[in-house]
Amino acid sequence: MLVRHGQPAWTRDGMGVTNPPLTDIGLAQAERTAERLSTMEIDDIVVSPLLRAQQTVAPIAAATGIEPTTHEWLAEIGNPDAWDTTPAKDIERVFAEARDRHVDEHWEGLPGGESFRAFHDRVTSGFRRWLVAEGATPAHPFPPLWNIPAPDRRVVVVAHAGTNAVLLTELLGMTPVPWEWERFVTFHASITELRPMPISGAHSFSLFRLSDIAHFDPDLQTY
Numbered sequence: 001m002l003v004r005h006g007q008p009a010w011t012r013d014g015m016g017v018t019n020p021p022l023t024d025i026g027l028a029q030a031e032r033t034a035e036r037l038s039t040m041e042i043d044d045i046v047v048s049p050l051l052r053a054q055q056t057v058a059p060i061a062a063a064t065g066i067e068p069t070t071h072e073w074l075a076e077i078g079n080p081d082a083w084d085t086t087p088a089k090d091i092e093r094v095f096a097e098a099r100d101r102h103v104d105e106h107w108e109g110l111p112g113g114e115s116f117r118a119f120h121d122r123v124t125s126g127f128r129r130w131l132v133a134e135g136a137t138p139a140h141p142f143p144p145l146w147n148i149p150a151p152d153r154r155v156v157v158v159a160h161a162g163t164n165a166v167l168l169t170e171l172l173g174m175t176p177v178p179w180e181w182e183r184f185v186t187f188h189a190s191i192t193e194l195r196p197m198p199i200s201g202a203h204s205f206s207l208f209r210l211s212d213i214a215h216f217d218p219d220l221q222t223y
Helices: 024-037 051-064 081-085 088-098 116-133 161-172
Strands: 002-004 044-047 137-140 145-147 155-159 191-199 202-212
Touching: 002 161, 024 051, 024 191, 044 051, 051 155, 116 137, 116 161, 137 202, 155 161, 161 191, 161 202
Parallel strands: 002 155, 044 155
Antiparallel strands: 002 191, 137 145, 145 202, 191 202
């Protein structure tokens, strides 16, 4: 289950924040998500190192009694460090102008930040290593098939729109694009669920639900 972090405070005093905390709404979203996950059988929790993910996972860990493991490869695509001293309106302008770039330029990411190629490789290679460490073995490269010894084991991944979208692309065997978070739109603190499906003597992954926010009242539904 891929959980996106709650609503973050992207600006402070009109300036951008590269590693923001959650807003009050984001903290409330995390609590509601924790309440919902506490009703399920959870076996493990892994989480991004970034502050907004760590604050989201805290009530989930408390509600389930499971200590999360932090993995660096789950961090969101890296924005320029200089954004901590850049006016928010200038950052918004950079994002707006970047949408009109040629597709080849999208792969390079934003100036001064992590390229999408590097981000995609970081997330997918880290995820494959983690799966193997958990006992899974690759059975077929494409479409991707895995031998999974415990297919009923339920793992919660608390990360980001971009990270989770890359994981969806990887697990579903889709061709990557440098705007994964636009292809799979997920709400703050939403739950996306994939399940291993036995096929061809191994397992493929099925998308069971995407960006589920049934645990929120309308005033907590943010993107």
